[in-house]
Amino acid sequence: MIEVRDLSKRYGNTTAVDGLSFTVRPGRVTGFLGPNGAGKSTTMRMMLDLDRPTSGRVLIDGDRYRRLPDPLRRVGALLEARAVHAGRSVYDTLRWPARGNRIPEARVREVLELVGLAGVARKRAGSLSLGMAQRLGIAGALLGDPPVLLFDEPVNGLDAEGILWIRTLMKDLAAEGRTVFVSSHLMSEMALTAEHLVVIGRGRLLADTTVGEFIEAHSQACVRIRTPEPERMRAALVAAGVRVERAADGALEAYGTRAAAVGELAAAQGLTVHEVSARQASLEEAFMRLTGEAGDHRAGGAR
Numbered sequence: 431m432i433e434v435r436d437l438s439k440r441y442g443n444t445t446a447v448d449g450l451s452f453t454v455r456p457g458r459v460t461g462f463l464g465p466n467g468a469g470k471s472t473t474m475r476m477m478l479d480l481d482r483p484t485s486g487r488v489l490i491d492g493d494r495y496r497r498l499p500d501p502l503r504r505v506g507a508l509l510e511a512r513a514v515h516a517g518r519s520v521y522d523t524l525r526w527p528a529r530g531n532r533i534p535e536a537r538v539r540e541v542l543e544l545v546g547l548a549g550v551a552r553k554r555a556g557s558l559s560l561g562m563a564q565r566l567g568i569a570g571a572l573l574g575d576p577p578v579l580l581f582d583e584p585v586n587g588l589d590a591e592g593i594l595w596i597r598t599l600m601k602d603l604a605a606e607g608r609t610v611f612v613s614s615h616l617m618s619e620m621a622l623t624a625e626h627l628v629v630i631g632r633g634r635l636l637a638d639t640t641v642g643e644f645i646e647a648h649s650q651a652c653v654r655i656r657t658p659e660p661e662r663m664r665a666a667l668v669a670a671g672v673r674v675e676r677a678a679d680g681a682l683e684a685y686g687t688r689a690a691a692v693g694e695l696a697a698a699q700g701l702t703v704h705e706v707s708a709r710q711a712s713l714e715e716a717f718m719r720l721t722g723e724a725g726d727h728r729a730g731g732a733r
Contacts, residue, residue: 431453431454431455431456431490431491431578431609432453432454432477432488432489432490432578432609432611433453433488433489433490433492434450434451434452434453434454434473434477434486434488435451435486435487435488435489436449436450436451436485436486436487437449437450437451437473437476437483437485437486437487437488438450438483438484438485438486438633439469439472439473439476439481439483439484439633440484445632445633446469446472446633447469447472447473447476447483447633448469448632448633448634449486449634450469450473450486450630450633450634450635451486451635452628452635452638454609454611454628455609455626456577456604456607456608456609457604457605457607457608457609458604458610458624458625458626459600459601459604459610459612459623459624459625459626460609460610460611460612460624460625460626460627460628461612461613461614461620461623461624461626461627461628461641462474462611462612462613462614462627462628462630463613463614463615463617463620463627463628463629463630463717464629464630464631464636464721465631465721466615468630468631468632468633469630469632469633470582470613470630471509471582471613472633473630473633474507474509474580474582474611474613475509476488477490477495477580478495478505478507478509478580479494479495479496480509490504490505490578491504491577491578500531500532500533500574501531502527502528502530502531502533502573502574502576503531503532503533503574503575503576504574504576504577504578505576505578505579505580506570506571506572506573506574506576506578506579506580507571507579507580507581507582508564508567508568508570508571508580508581508582508584509580509582510567510582512563514555514556514563514566514567515555515556516554516555516556516557517554517555517556518554518555519551519552519553519554519555520542520547520550520551520552520553520554520555520558520566521538521542521551521552523555523566523570524538524541524542524566524569524570524573525538527570527573528573528574531573531574533573533574537573537574537575538573539551541569541572541573542569544569544572545565545566545568545569545572546565546595547562547565547566547569550562559587560586560587561587561588561589561592563587564584564585564586564587564588564592565588565592568581568584568596568599576608577607577608577609578608578609578611579600579603579608579609579610579611580611580612581600581610581611581612581613582612582613583613583614583615584596584600584612584614585597585614585616585619593619597619597622597623600612600623601623604625612624617712617713617714617717618712618713618714620641620713621641621712621713621714624641625640625641626638626639626640626641627639627640627641627644629644629717629720629721631720631721636720636721637720641713644713644716645711645712645713645715645716646711647716648716648717648719648720649711649712649715649716649719650685650686650711650719651685651686651687651688651708651711652683652684652685652708652709652711653683653684653685653687653688653689653692653706653707653708653709654677654681654682654683654705654706654707654708654709655681655682655683655684655692655696655703655705655706656680656681656682656703656704656705657682657696657701657702657703657704658702658704659701659702660676660680660682662699662701663682663696663701663703664682666695666696666699666701667682667684667687667692667695670687670695672684672685672686672687673685673686681705683709688708689706689707689708692706693706
């Protein structure tokens with residue numbers, strides 16, 4: 431479990447993280463969302479004691495990261511896949527931290543097999559493609575078989591097969607009872623991967639809730655209508671106090687009403703309709719509705 435309590439970080443006059451508090455619980459994938467500059471990476475760096483908080487604290491299973499014995503056996507993290515010694519082999523990139531954390535060398539071979547890099551174990555890390563470097567970073571996070579895992583933009587550089595692989599891996603790790611915390615700007619991936627969300631803007635907490643509750647709370651009900659009489663349908667809806675917009679394909683979209691109510695209105699007005707269906711709001715729509723323009727929630731250059 432990760433506990434973030436009253437966490438703040440200032441760089442001169444710039445506040446990157448501002449009184450942030452939340453808990454990341456085991457057994458589920460928790461997505462960490464926010465516009466660029468919201469303070470996500472700064473927060474994750476403070477979790478790992480790479481940046482020192484101005485105030486507040488982060489506890490991992492009840493202790494500070496710097497106090498953890500054999501930290502790779504307790505916490506695995508992917509923050510920057512390219513932050514490796516370019517001249518070392520893929521194998522040695524993992525072998526040296528394994529030795530320093532009393533991890534058996536057999537585990538190096540095991541995680542390389544798991545991430546699909548066993549065949550390039552002797553290649554220099556600096557020669558890897560972005561996608562392969564990302565897989566190496568994921569292997570490093572998994573090296574100590576830790577109960578707590580942090581991933582910052584884990585799908586960067588991965589192809590469609592790789593994205594499906596990491597999505598499944600994170601869900602499987604959570605299902606094993608691990609704490610999985612993942613930052614991403616890809617809303618479609620978070621909708622498929624995360625069960626819970628922590629959303630920040632300007633370094634402040636905006637939401638801490640399930641994906642379903644977040645979408646419901648920050649999106650408008652919308653009913654999609656296809657009819658050969660769009661102007662009459664629009665007029666009837668507007669007269670009933672419903673906001674109506676025209677979709678790109680010519681269908682009408684009615685906001686703030688239910689599909690049953692639209693059907694009843696059409697029947698009462700003698701209107702022909704070919705489709706009346708409730709449109710499911712997306713995580714991206716809910717996110718944009720909450721945060722508005724990304725620039726409104728930037729934290730003075732922090733990420």
